[in-house]
Structures are given as structure tokens and as C-alpha cells.
Amino acid sequence: MENRPLEYDYSVSKLFIYTSLGIGFVGMLVGVIIAWEMAFPAINTIFGDGAIAEYTNFSRLRVLHTDSVIYGFVLSGVWATWYYVGQRVLKVSMAESKTLMYVGYAHFWIYLFAAVVLVISLLMGITQSKEYAEFEWPLDLGITTVWLLWGASIAGLIGLRREKTLYISIWYYIATFLAVAMLHLLNNLAIPTYYASNGIGAWYHSVSMYAGTNDALVQWWFGHNAVAFVLTTPIIAMIYYFLPKESGQAIYSYKLSLLSFWGLMFIYLWAGGHHILFSTVPDWVQTLGSVFSVILILPSWGSAINMLLTMKGEWQQVASNPIIKFMVMGSTFYMFSTLEGPIQAIKSVNAIAHFTDWIIGHVHDGALGWVVFMIMGAVYHMIPRLYGREIYSKKIMATQFWIQTLGIVLYFTSMWIAGITQGMMWRAHDEFGNLAYSFIDTVTVLHPYFVIRAVGGTLYLIGFAMFIYNVVMTARNGRRVEASELHNTTPMAD
Amino acid sequence: MFHWLEKNPFFFALAVFATIAFAGLVEIIPNFAQSSRPLIGTTPYSTLELAGRHVYIKNSCNACHSQLIRPFKSETDRYGDYSLSGEYAYDRPFLWGSKRTGPDLMRVGNYRTTDWHENHMWDPEKVVPGTIMPAYRWMFVNNTDVDTAYAEMITVEKFFGVPYNKPVPMKDGSTKTIKMADTLHQARKDALAEARIIVKDMKHQDVIDAVEVGRIPEIVALIAYMNSLK
Numbered sequence: 194m195e196n197r198p199l200e201y202d203y204s205v206s207k208l209f210i211y212t213s214l215g216i217g218f219v220g221m222l223v224g225v226i227i228a229w230e231m232a233f234p235a236i237n238t239i240f241g242d243g244a245i246a247e248y249t250n251f252s253r254l255r256v257l258h259t260d261s262v263i264y265g266f267v268l269s270g271v272w273a274t275w276y277y278v279g280q281r282v283l284k285v286s287m288a289e290s291k292t293l294m295y296v297g298y299a300h301f302w303i304y305l306f307a308a309v310v311l312v313i314s315l316l317m318g319i320t321q322s323k324e325y326a327e328f329e330w331p332l333d334l335g336i337t338t339v340w341l342l343w344g345a346s347i348a349g350l351i352g353l354r355r356e357k358t359l360y361i362s363i364w365y366y367i368a369t370f371l372a373v374a375m376l377h378l379l380n381n382l383a384i385p386t387y388y389a390s391n392g393i394g395a396w397y398h399s400v401s402m403y404a405g406t407n408d409a410l411v412q413w414w415f416g417h418n419a420v421a422f423v424l425t426t427p428i429i430a431m432i433y434y435f436l437p438k439e440s441g442q443a444i445y446s447y448k449l450s451l452l453s454f455w456g457l458m459f460i461y462l463w464a465g466g467h468h469i470l471f472s473t474v475p476d477w478v479q480t481l482g483s484v485f486s487v488i489l490i491l492p493s494w495g496s497a498i499n500m501l502l503t504m505k506g507e508w509q510q511v512a513s514n515p516i517i518k519f520m521v522m523g524s525t526f527y528m529f530s531t532l533e534g535p536i537q538a539i540k541s542v543n544a545i546a547h548f549t550d551w552i553i554g555h556v557h558d559g560a561l562g563w564v565v566f567m568i569m570g571a572v573y574h575m576i577p578r579l580y581g582r583e584i585y586s587k588k589i590m591a592t593q594f595w596i597q598t599l600g601i602v603l604y605f606t607s608m609w610i611a612g613i614t615q616g617m618m619w620r621a622h623d624e625f626g627n628l629a630y631s632f633i634d635t636v637t638v639l640h641p642y643f644v645i646r647a648v649g650g651t652l653y654l655i656g657f658a659m660f661i662y663n664v665v666m667t668a669r670n671g672r673r674v675e676a677s678e679l680h681n682t683t684p685m686a687d
Numbered sequence: 688m689f690h691w692l693e694k695n696p697f698f699f700a701l702a703v704f705a706t707i708a709f710a711g712l713v714e715i716i717p718n719f720a721q722s723s724r725p726l727i728g729t730t731p732y733s734t735l736e737l738a739g740r741h742v743y744i745k746n747s748c749n750a751c752h753s754q755l756i757r758p759f760k761s762e763t764d765r766y767g768d769y770s771l772s773g774e775y776a777y778d779r780p781f782l783w784g785s786k787r788t789g790p791d792l793m794r795v796g797n798y799r800t801t802d803w804h805e806n807h808m809w810d811p812e813k814v815v816p817g818t819i820m821p822a823y824r825w826m827f828v829n830n831t832d833v834d835t836a837y838a839e840m841i842t843v844e845k846f847f848g849v850p851y852n853k854p855v856p857m858k859d860g861s862t863k864t865i866k867m868a869d870t871l872h873q874a875r876k877d878a879l880a881e882a883r884i885i886v887k888d889m890k891h892q893d894v895i896d897a898v899e900v901g902r903i904p905e906i907v908a909l910i911a912y913m914n915s916l917k
Contacts, residue, residue, distance in 0.1 A: 230821070231788070234812075237821035247825045252747040318745035322780050351696045359693045364703075367696070371704050379711070384846055386838035393871055394835030400842050405775025406722040407715070409783055414711050451689055458703055462710035471757040472783065473772035475718045548753055548787035620761040628764050632790040637817040 201280045202288040203579045205297035209273035210572055210579075212305060214661045216265030217565075221657055223258040225650045227251050232643035248316050256327055257315050262560070263325060263423060265308055270568035271369070271427040272300070272343065277575050278362055278434045279347070283354035293349045300342035307335040319397060323412045325419050326380050330399045333381045340377065344370050361450050365430035368458060372422040380415035406473045410466075417465035424564050426457070428523075429496050431571045436500055436520050439574050440510055441681035445502035449495050456492030460485055467538035470547065479540075486538030493531035500524040515590035516683055519570035522598065526562025530555065545620070550639070550646075551612025558605040561597070561653055569660055576664055577683050582671030584685035589663045597656035603649030611642035726773025728858040731840075731849050731865050732915065734874055735881035735903070738836035739912025742905045743782070746823065751788035754916070767794040777849060789820055796917040801888035804910045809891070826905040827894055833903065837874035840867045882907045885914075 230236045230251045238246050247253065276297060280286055287293050311332055314320075320327040328336065347370055351363070359367075383399035403411050437444055444450060466474065466482020501524055504510065510517045533555050537546045546552060573590065577583055584590065618638065621629035671686070678684050692699045732740060743749070756762050758769040770793055775781055806813065809827065811820040843849040844867060851867035868874035882903045886895050894904050 231819055234819045234821055242822055242824050244825060244828075246822070250746075250821055250823075252750050252821075255750045256747055318747075320744060320747065322744045322747070322749055322782060324785060357694050358690075359696060359699065364693075364699070367700055368703050368707070371700060372707050375704075375708060375711075384842055386835065386842045389842035389845060390838035393841070394838035395832065398835045398838065400839050401779040403779070404723060404847070405778045405781050406772045407719055408779065408781040409775075410715055410722075412781070414715065455689075455706065458706040459710075462707050463714070466714065468785065469783070471759075472755055473770055473775065474722070478714050478718075481714065544757070544759065547757075548785070550786075553786070619765075620759065622761065622764075628761065632765070633815055633817050636788075636819060643819075 199280075199284065199286045200288065201277075201286050202294065203277060205287070205294075205301055206273050206276035206575070207579055208301045209269045209276060210575070210664075212301075212308075213266055213269035213273055213568070213572070214664060216261055216269060216308065218654075218657060218661060220258060220261035220266050221650075221654050223254050223261065225647065225654050227254050227258055228643070228647040228650045230254075232640065232647045247318075253316055253318060256320060257312065259325065260311065260315065260327060261308075263419075264311070267423060267427075267564060267568065268304075270571070271423075271431075272304075273575070274427075274431050274434070274568075274571050275343070275346070275366055277579075278430070279350050279366070282356065282360040282362060282434065283350050284356040285350055285353045287350070290349065290353060293346065293353075296342055296345045296349060300339060300346060303335070303342065304339045307332060307339060310335070314397075321381075321383065321399065321401065323380065323401075323408075324416050326377070326412070326415060328381075329397045330381070330383055330385055331397055333377070333383075336377065337374075340370070340374055344374070360434070361444070361454070362430040362434045364454055365426045365433070368454075369422050369427045369430070372418060372426070372462075376415045376418050376422070380411055409469055409472065410474050410478065413468040414462070414465040417468055418462055421457075421461045424560065428564050428567045431567055432496075432500055432520060432524065435567075435571050435574050436503055436517075439514070439516050439520070439570075439681065439683060440504060440507055442503050442505075442507055445499050445505065449499045453492045453495030453499065456495065457489075460489050460492060464489055464538070467543065470538075470540055470543045483538050483540055483543075487535045490531060490535050494528055497524045497528040497531070510682075514682055515587060515594055515685075516570050516573045518591075518594050519566045519573070522594070523563050523566035523570065526558055526566065526601070530559035530563060533558065545616035546612060547616075549612035549616045550608045550642070551616070554605040554608025554612060557608070558601060561601045561604065565657075566597075572660075572664060574683055576667050577671065577674065577685075578679050580668050580671065581673055581676070581679075582667055583674050583678075584683060585663050585666035585671050587685040587687050589659050590685070593656040593659040593663070596659070597653050600649045600651075600653030600656065603645050603652065607642040607645035607649065611639045611646075614638060614642075722772050723776060724773055725776035725855075726771055727856050729774050729776055730855050730863055731777045731843075731851055733865055733881060733911075734833060734836055734840065734868070734878045735831075735885075735908050735911040736915045737839060737912075738831045738833050738878060738903075739905075739908035739910070739915075740782075741832065741836060741839075742826065742909045743912060744780075746826075748792075749782045749784040751784075751786060751820070753784035753787050753791045754793040755783040756791055756793050762791070766791045767797055777843075779843065779847075789818075792913070792916060794917055796914045799913065801885055801910050801914065802890065804913055805889050805891065805906065808906055808909070823906075826909060827891055829905045831878070831903040831905050831908040833875050833878040833908075834871060836878075837868065837871060840874075878903060878908075881911055885911055 382402040385399045387396040463485035466478045467486045470479050615635045618630045618635040623629045756766045756769045808823045811818045844851045854862035882898050885907050886898045
């Protein structure tokens with residue numbers, strides 16, 4: 194027993210991987226559909242303008258796109274890696290504890306059930322309208338349950354661990370758990386109207402505990418940090434594990450990891466105010482939001498630079514190994530996106546950028562370039578180790594990488610131009626001091642950029658479909674390999 | 688210290704939580720009470736307006752339309768006075784939005800009319816050539832959920848002291864009282880009475896007939912809400 198390598202149990206990890214692929218595809222497909230709807234509005238009523246139009250309309254689908262990608266695809270991906278990385282860096286197998294296995298399965302199945310209910314409820318238009326927190330209270334309770342089960346899994350694995358020192362990835366998973374719990378609970382405080390009125394109206398409806406300006410402030414404190422702690426910290430947790438593993442390189446600097454982690458924790462939560470600049474929230478909150486957003490460059494770039502320098506002396510791997518390509522490109526997009534964000538948070542820039550497509554572009558260069566690339570890199574690293582098989586096709590990976598990179602570039606460049614064009618046109622005055630453009634002028638001018646964006650999104654989706662195919666074929670048909678081949682660089686067939 | 692924390696997960700988690708938790712408190716609490724105060728002239732939503740607000744939310748209108756006029760000349764020229772905090776005192780949830788695919792609607796009641804909305808929601812392209820807004824024809828068929836709006840009125844009055852059935856001060860020194868019914872039955876009648884006023888300016892025969900027999904299509908409630916945005 195003593196010297197035998199641990200047999201890790203990856204059954205929960207596998208479930209989450211497949212969920213991530215499935216919901217990821219659907220969520221991105223919905224995104225592509227609504228992108229085409231913006232370019233060609235007739236698609237809204239492609240199945241006629243009767244009863245079904247309600248469910249093919251942009252406004253219903255947009256919420257479905259954001260929430261299924263963030264909470265369906267990304268969270269599944271995060272948990273797939275947690276149930277893989279957690280065991281390995283803590284040196285403990287899930288199989289050692291029946292309870293932990295039950296917790297893992299309960300976590301997955303309740304999550305999947307909640308995801309299905311969520312999709313149906315959003316299509317029906319059951320929403321409290323707060324961005325990324327659209328779900329009504331019954332679903333909020335479901336989400337809380339799922340989250341606590343994940344917490345139980347973290348606490349359980351840590352409790353049983355053999356490796357006493359927590360590896361950097363674990364720091365980020367813990368931070369993700371704590372912050373999202375806090376944000377979710379405080380932002381969703383609401384009173385169910387059915388019970389407050391002794392049984393009148395819809396049972397699932399509720400009314401927010403906060404009104405107007407306060408509601409906006411709490412919501413964007415949530416909204417900004419949901420981005421931080423769902424789309425950033427768990428992804429950093431991944432790269433700290435998978436990049437060194439795949440490249441066989443040690444993390445460049447422990448001190449830089451420390452600085453970036455604690456810096457990110459401290460600074461991020463202040464920056465939410467940049468979503469509501471020039472609004473009715475107090476000026477000092479807006480200024481704080483702006484200033485902290487700029488400071489945020491430091492810890493963000495700290496992590497990214499730490500990752501890039503980890504590749505020092507081994508840059509040939511970027512050329513030879515597509516998994517490393519995904520991760521290095523991911524880090525690069527992370528740097529790009531965390532510079533762009535602070536620029537948009539500067540008040541004078543925000544005056545033009547806010548409410549425009551530039552913000553949509555910013556979200557997507559971060560999401561597509563950093564988050565999805567990193568999750569795909571992680572899955573490509575894990576799959577051969579979960580099944581003892583080599584990657585089905587390296588060619589597909591390399592092709593997919595370039596198709597998707599092209600997709601991202603088309604996406605953000607078109608949205609830059611669209612956003613700045615519209616922002617400038619809104620504020621333009623003619624020589625007599627009248628507004629130079631009516632609103633509709635500023636919409637029709639965007640048509641070509643909407644088309645380019647939709648093409649970019651479609652390319653990205655095609656790449657994602659190739660990814661799914663490659664993963665499934667690896668699990669089913671990849672050549673079997675020995676454990677000794679799985680230490681660092683993932684084996685892949687041409 | 689950091690090495691020690693990394694070996695003691697409980698204290699590590701505690702330290703992380705302390706680091707992330709207080710920023711929110713510092714930003715949200717100091718102005719909380721002040722930000723909750725209504726502006727003079729701001730009234731709570733009536734039954735049908737609130738039901739219309741729910742239709743607005745149900746269809747995520749806020750995904751493309753903001754309700755926040757920023758203090759720039761270009762915005763006040765286009766949309767009217769810039770927004771003040773007290774105007775939102777009865778907005779639960781707030782509906783500022785984060786994207787203006789379409790124009791701001793904060794004061795749309797000042798410059799659009801019932802028949803404009805009716806035509807526009809039925810066929811946007813006919814009213815605004817070149818628009819990318821889709822039609823919302825199901826709103827002319829689906830019924831408004833007045834009951835839930837009434838339940839919400841009871842809730843906000845009970846928990847947040849929203850002044851229903853109380854005189855609310857107006858800008859010209861007068862007062863205005865927004866009625867909340869005593870019973871559900873009465874609330875439905877109140878909503879219908881509001882709907883009757885709206886449909887006077889509408890031309891869709893199906894909608895007019897529906898209101899005639901006591902049904903309120905969603906479009907009527909939505910227009911009541913739009914008209915209240917001033």
C-alpha cells in the first residue's frame with residue numbers, strides 16, 4: 194500500500210467534461226444564432242411570427258447564451274478540472290472516501306437538473322433581469338445547494354490530504370468557492386411575493402431587497418466579480434496546474450504567484466463601480482471603481498507573465514505542442530483583455546465605450562481567447578490520462594486552433610470598430626449644436642460589423658465542434674498508451 | 688506568514704474571505720439610506736404599469752434598451768433630463784441595462800404615444816426603417832399576469848413601506864395617490880380600468896375585443912408601463 198501510486202477516481206470529472214462539451218456547444222450555438230439575428234433581423238422570426246417566435250427571439254435567447262456559456266460550459270469545465278486536479282495535488286483519491294464519492298455525484302446530478310430547469314425557465318421568460326443573476330429564488334436555492342456540495346468536496350479532499358501544503362491551484366479554487374458564495378447570496382436577496390401576499394400570483398416570483406441605485410450597485414458588485422471568480426480565478430487555477438504539467442517546466446516564480454494571488458483578491462472586489470460610471474451611484478464609488486480597475490492590471494499581468502516565463506527556454510514547445518499553444522495563447526489573451534478592461538474603465542473612455550459593442554468585444558476576447566482556450570487545453574491534457582489513450586488527432590487540434598484564433602480576431606476587431614463608431618456618432622453634434630445623427634443612423638451603420646462578428650463566431654463554433662469530435666474520438670478510438678507515456682507532453686497521433 | 692497559511696486551509700480561507708469581503712461593505716453601505724430616498728414627483732407603479740414592467744422584464748427588453756441617461760449634452764439632447772437617483776426609488780429590480788442596441792427608454796413616455804408603440808411592437812421595420820428590432824406579436828395574444836403584479840404591490844408595501852394609498856408629493860406642490868386594491872378581485876378590476884384607457888388609442892381589433900371581455904393582452908400592460916416612463 195505505502196509505495197503504490199494512488200489510483201485516482203475520475204468518474205465525476207468525466208461527467209463534468211461531457212456536460213461541459215454539450216452545454217458549451219449549445220451555448221455557443223445560441224450565441225452564433227443571435228449574432229446572425231443582429232446582422233439579419235429576419236432570422237428572429239425564421240419559424241414564423243406566431244407563438245413560436247417568442248422562443249426564437251433575440252431577447253429570450255441572449256440570456257440563454259450568456260448563462261449557458263458561463264454557468265453551463267465554464268462551471269462544468271471548472272469542476273471537471275477540480276475533480277481531476279484536486280485529487281492529484283492534494284495526493285488523495287476520491288475513492289478513499291465513500292462520502293466524497295456521494296458528494297461528487299450529488300454535486301453533478303443536482304447541477305445537471307438545475308441546468309435543465311434553468312434553460313426552460315429562461316426560455317419561458319422567468320427572470321429577475323439582473324445580468325448573470327437572472328434566476329428566480331427557487332433556482333437560486335438550487336444553485337446554493339450545488340455550490341455547497343462543491344464546498345463539501347473541497348473541504349473533504351483537503352481534510353484527507355497527504356500533501357500538507359496547498360498548491361497554488363487550490364488557493365484559486367478556494368477563493369472561487371468563497372467569493373461566488375458571498376456574491377450569489379447577497380445579490381439575490383429577494384422576497385417571494387407569493388408567500389408575502391398569502392398565495393397570490395406566480396409562486397416563483399420575487400422582488401429584490403434593493404431598489405434602484407442600490408440594486409444597481411449591488412448587482413454590479415456581483416456582476417463584475419462573478420466575472421472575476423467564475424471566468425478568471427478558476428481558470429488561473431487550471432493554468433497553474435496544466436501548463437507546468439504539460440510543459441514539464443516549473444512555475445517561474447513563487448513570489449510572483451503570491452503577489453498576484455493576494456493582489457487579485459484585494460483589488461478585484463473594488464472595481465465593480467466601473468460598470469456604472471456616470472450613473473446615479475455616488476461619485477466616489479465610481480472613482481474608486483475606475484482607479485482600482487487600473488491597479489488591477491498589476492496582479493492580472495503578474496499571473497500572465499508568470500505563466501509566459503514558465504515557458505522560458507522551452508518556447509519550441511509552443512510550435513510543437515498544440516496544447517501548449519492553447520495555453521500560451523490563452524495567457525496572451527488574458528493579458529490583452531486585462532489591459533483593455535482597465536482602459537474602458539477610465540472615465541473619459543467609458544463615456545464613449547459604455548452601452549456599445551466594444552464592451553461585448555472585450556467580454557469575448559477574454560471569454561473566447563482566455564477562458565475557452567484554457568478549458569480546451571485542460572480537457573486535451575486530461576482526456577488521454579482519464580482513458581489511457583493518446584489524442585486522436587494532432588492535426589485537428591492545430592487546425593482548430595487557427596480557425597478559432599481567426600474567429601476571435603474577427604470578433605473583437607469588428608466589435609471595436611462598431612463600438613467606437615457608435616459611441617462617437619451618439620455624441621456628434623453638427624455646426625448648429627444639434628445632434629448630428631438620429632439613433633437609427635447609428636444602428637444601420639453597424640451592419641457590416643455585425644456580419645463580420647457573426648462570421649467570427651461561426652468560425653469559433655466550427656472549431657469547437659472539431660474539439661468535441663477530437664475529444665470523443667480520443668476517448669473511444671485513441672491508441673492505448675502506457676502510464677509512463679503520460680508524464681508530461683500529452684501523446685498525440687498525427 | 689504565507690507559508691503558514693498554505694499549510695492551514697481553514698485560516699487560509701478565512702484570510703481570503705477577509706480580503707475579498709470588505710470592499711463591498713465599504714462601497715455599498717455608506718450611501719445606502721440616501722440612495723433609497725424617492726425624488727419629489729416620483730410615484731410607485733400602478734397595478735397595470737407594474738404588470739407591464741413584468742412584461743418588459745420577461746422579454747429582456749433591458750438586454751437592448753437602457754434606462755439611464757448620463758449627464759452629457761448628447762444624451763440630454765436625445766433623451767431628456769439626465770437620471771437622478773431618487774427617480775429609481777421604486778424600481779425593484781433596477782432596469783438600467785448595460786447595452787444600447789436600441790435607444791434609451793428612461794423618459795420614453797414623454798415623446799412616444801400608445802399608437803406609436805402599438806404599431807412599433809407589431810412591425811418595427813414599418814415604423815423605423817432599417818431597425819434591427821424584431822416584432823413582438825405574441826404580446827398581442829398572451830394575457831397579462833395581473834395577479835403577480837398585485838402580489839408584488841402587497842409585498843413592497845408591507846416590507847419596504849412603498850406609499851400605496853398614501854398622498855405622494857408632486858413637483859407642483861400637489862399630491863397624487865396611487866391606489867392599491869384591498870382584494871385580488873378589486874386589483875383585477877383596477878387593472879382592467881387602466882387597460883380600457885390605453886386601448887382607446889389602439890386599433891388592433893383583437894386587443895380591443897379582449898379588453899372588452901375582461902382580458903388584458905400583454906401589449907396593453909407594456910404600453911401602460913412605457914407611458915409611465917417620464
